[in-house]
Amino acid sequence: MAVIGKSARRIEGLEKITGAARYTEDLRLPGMLHARLLLSPHPRARVAAVGAEAARAVPGVAAVVTAAELARLGAGARGLLAGAITRYAGEPVAVVLAATEQAAADGLEALRGASRFEALPAVMTIDEAMRPDAPLVRESTEVEEGDAQAHATVAVQTQRAERPSNIANRVTFSRGNAGEALAQARVVVRRTYATSRIHQGYLEPHATVATTDPGTGELTIYTATQGTFYVRNEVASALGLSQQQVRVVPMTVGGGFGGKILLFQPLAGALTRLVGRPVRLVLTRADDFAATEPGPASRIELELGAEASGALLTLRARIIFDAGCEPGAPLSIASLMLGGYYKFPNLEIEAVEVLTNKPKTGAYRAPGVPQATFAIESAMSELAGLLGEDPIAYRLRFAAAPGDPQPHGRPWPKMGLRQVLEALDRHPLRRRPKGPDEGIGVAIGGWPGGLESASACVRANTDGTFQVVMGAVDITGTATTMALIAAEVLGVPPERVRVITADTHQAPYAGMSGGSKITYTVGSAVRLAAEDARRQILAIAASHLEARTEDLEIVEGTVRVKGSPTVTLPVAEIAAMSMRFGAKYPPVFGQGNTVITRQSPGFAGHLVRVRVDRETGAVHLLEYAIAQDVGFAINPAAVQGQMLGGVAQGIGWGLFERMAYDESGSLLTATLSDYALPRAPHVPRVDTIMVEVPSDDGPFGAKGVGEPPVIPAAAAIANAVADAVGARVTDLPITPERVLAALGAAAD
């Protein structure tokens, strides 16, 4: 391989670190109006009055829009703002549109002052919500396939409630008889784990600029989204437009992590259609915390049973997701991973989602799986400890292998779980002597791998450079990966390949950048398209040089006859011959249409050494290692970046992050000072070990690497804390208070 497999700098890196990258909020269109949202101050309230007149009196305010105005655009637009009753604190109720940002802020203040809400009884916790007399969060039983669910491409039928209920959906999986097996088990771990509602923590708040063409009625949406086609389809559907009338232009995404898929684009589109001027809707940080879709909190009741020999007997678990005000939590994928990592002869898993008066939850890196993994991997280490077994050796003994059934009965495909555990086993961190109050924790985590059809084009320019045209948004450096793939296939230096993420009017189809699937799926399409272009180049060269294509090769942008180094033809000349007046050859324009129907699961294993301060309860991370099966690292630097970023975010899950609400249902953590993201001093040096069990389907053996590294962190840290001081914390984040409480419990 001339190009791939070597670390390459991210193409857009310089632009981003110098601040030159243009984000949606930098866009200015002539006549543009700035939007500010009036949010519901209560988790459940009757909207008694919207003080639109007061806001309209503010100089510069052009319009105040409520659900009633939006209804003029059709039924689909009605739900974009709250109606008579709000469902969460933070739900948008009205929009102020003004000529300047300041006027919009002033207008919003006037609007807020003149509006009245009557608080109604609300349900804020899953326990409140499940009470038979609890107020209903919603009246419908409709279930849309959630973004989060779709990420993992798992096809499982959910059982929706028969009549409106705060318990919206349920999935169950079983094998053998988990209850009987538990009764027979000699060693049992029985715990209830809890994880917090977690915000995706991207740097750039949600941002959309929408404009409508007065002549054609066409809508253009500039937006920081992970999925342009998805946004296009949803906007078209909400506003009753043809997909041809909606153009979604991808903008630089300032952090996504699943949180930048679809949110305010239909509202922005509706607003510009209503007022006939461009509309810029950029959330403030506080509004972003209050009104977007974080990952769901969970409660997982888990029982794990083994024979005295250590043989794993059974798993029984109940997963409850706090979905917020709309269903769509990742029940299936959480269940499949919870029960899928190990060979359980008996298992029984029930997962339900419960509605509460909080914002709907959405996708966050490996939706549902950090929660499930925190439970199962805490329990596995605890079980190994009870059995006196080494936690890695014990896992290796029962780790699922290709062909073993997953909870839904389908077999695991080719995967590298065993190889990841073996890599962890070999790691020197394992054998390093532990100081006082130090412990080592291990955990693994897996992601089944997303699937989606994709197309891509690779086009030559007549100066010998190339354009990759695709529809996939680059959120993690995938454009660089695509350039490397195309360069490798074409035999040109990677700097000659430019990658364009086209808008939805012009792009070949690609699914959203999420679920660890862009390299796997779009990368395959790019590889095919580049191979197509290469064939075309060689065919022209063969005709021109009077050689056979089999005898030709492309080296550094020049076609040459193997063995005759003087007979050469630059790719630039070939391209020029194919694109000009009176050309004899068709343009060099390669295309790839792909569908991969087999998943390539990705596994990561974490190893962490911690020291626990018994006085304060503080957990200090001393040393970290992650081994991950990446299939094949096309751009090792980018893969390593995913591993490091995953670990950092996983540390956030483990030690710091939670969205906290006060008793009245108001968000307490609505700023970046209150919402505790991990910072540089919290992340130790991380040793990254890439295990390469090549995928049979991904390009050059690559598989998805984005999701897996975040998954095991919280469990690994919890296991390390337990190893260090014998205190098991079962609630995330592992705060000093909880460590002290667990120490107290352990001492009792």
Next chain:
Amino acid sequence: MAVIGKSARRIEGLEKITGAARYTEDLRLPGMLHARLLLSPHPRARVAAVGAEAARAVPGVAAVVTAAELARLGAGARGLLAGAITRYAGEPVAVVLAATEQAAADGLEALRGASRFEALPAVMTIDEAMRPDAPLVRESTEVEEGDAQAHATVAVQTQRAERPSNIANRVTFSRGNAGEALAQARVVVRRTYATSRIHQGYLEPHATVATTDPGTGELTIYTATQGTFYVRNEVASALGLSQQQVRVVPMTVGGGFGGKILLFQPLAGALTRLVGRPVRLVLTRADDFAATEPGPASRIELELGAEASGALLTLRARIIFDAGCEPGAPLSIASLMLGGYYKFPNLEIEAVEVLTNKPKTGAYRAPGVPQATFAIESAMSELAGLLGEDPIAYRLRFAAAPGDPQPHGRPWPKMGLRQVLEALDRHPLRRRPKGPDEGIGVAIGGWPGGLESASACVRANTDGTFQVVMGAVDITGTATTMALIAAEVLGVPPERVRVITADTHQAPYAGMSGGSKITYTVGSAVRLAAEDARRQILAIAASHLEARTEDLEIVEGTVRVKGSPTVTLPVAEIAAMSMRFGAKYPPVFGQGNTVITRQSPGFAGHLVRVRVDRETGAVHLLEYAIAQDVGFAINPAAVQGQMLGGVAQGIGWGLFERMAYDESGSLLTATLSDYALPRAPHVPRVDTIMVEVPSDDGPFGAKGVGEPPVIPAAAAIANAVADAVGARVTDLPITPERVLAALGAAAD
């Protein structure tokens, strides 16, 4: 055929006639500067002083740029403004950049007042230029293939001058011995014809907005051009950039006719790179007349000889083009048509281009051919008259047929010249009695047909609509034609097909919209791409319906099993199955890469009845008919529009248009009141007769239709005038003065 062959409305028609269409000049970018050009007041002058300081003192003026500043961007940028010596009145010497249009105008006034030019001896006519002691217009002998030449895809080697000379290039063609044959001829026509310099007369002046990305240095050019890739390549080359760093965004073109290919885009690009802010360069009407590239004037010395029997013996001709200050006049194509329409046993043609101190000439609808045709078709009618033959019957007797050699020896391909003449022969206008001083004129004209490779994509949306993505700019309704082609192939109503002309970053390759080749070449690519998409749709349907693809058809957007009308599957569902999470099929995304290497020449024949006012010399057009071989009319309304527009522009050539210069070399006709375009009362009712001799290569038999209809008009009118009053006018336009002079000469 369900869709094509029936007249369809132009997709963008409503937008244009309601004024909603957005043109380049409507664009406003934040921080944008408005540019105004300081033009040379003399045809040849030394630039003694540029009063930049005076202009910079005007409030709002941000910069004054001369060739010296541009030189900082590299050698390629230096030539974008005049250096020490100007070469024509109207040559841009400096640019004022200001925050508003008014400030730019004020700045220009100050600049003009403070700048000094010293007039130098200039050559304004071809006679002056050819004098041995004439000042040289340029020092170089380099020849670039001109836009105009390239239009017709004729590959002829020109002989460039060995040392700098005002006679820049020469081509010659010969067969047999023209001189000897002339000596033997019994009937000879010997004339010198002259045609004027003609402006393309588009409504929208040249307009470009250029902007540079401070982060990446990437240049974006929004411009009304007929050829985005051509502009991209030339801008990149002028500014020393990779083609990947230049994005050309096609804007609505307010009339092109060959005049909107490449002109001020490199300058606008250089300016924005220099000042780091967006630059808007929109010419005033006067500047557009003074500084753009019109069609060249010509002088054609022609001798035609026949035997007493009427048998055509020989043609001898010398074509002189007044190229303006740079070579690039359409020598070859003019020669090939001049000597190609008829079977001459002997011919000798020499064509030269002569440089003068006027703006460089460029392409104008059928470059060079109206000039050549005016000569040969005037002479053919005169010869027929001398022989007492009917002008159509005589032409039919000697009309070139497929297989006959053209002047360069290569055979004519399949074409419909004979069928066009036969259609004219049958037309009732021929047999209508003529009133006093009325005459009927006939002329034919042909265009070899352009060739260029092309790609296109046809992509399904999941609501059952489709996107055609191409790189070709729509200047004549071709987007509508592409929608019809795709709809026909796909089996969907045409309103479900949206055609996108993508920018050069994203588009499949297409050549410039000129030379009558977009339907022929890009249309073929669209047809292939639609066929590809159709195959993909049927393959999915076959798999889903468990049928064989041969048994399936698509009717009105639904796939059905032939003979089983109840077994159906909407195309929307098929598309949705191919583009979603976990899809089983690759996206429906069709691609077409084509090259056609055989030309399909197009011929038109005009028939016109005129009345000549012997007192005033005025020529009144009473009745007009045009027959044209269009191959196959995919959208008859669009084809008819081309025919009508061609006739109208041909009437301009024949009766009105010329760019006139005063003795000092200043343009006299720099406004639309002075430059006499034909107006509605000047154009009579035109009967359009479409002859369909299908092309073996174009989509559904279509061939190029844009160029041919303008070609014969001037000759047909001149022949009608001669038929009416016996006066032959050999200089265009046929003004009343010239008619009176010819009447006087005829009376002598």
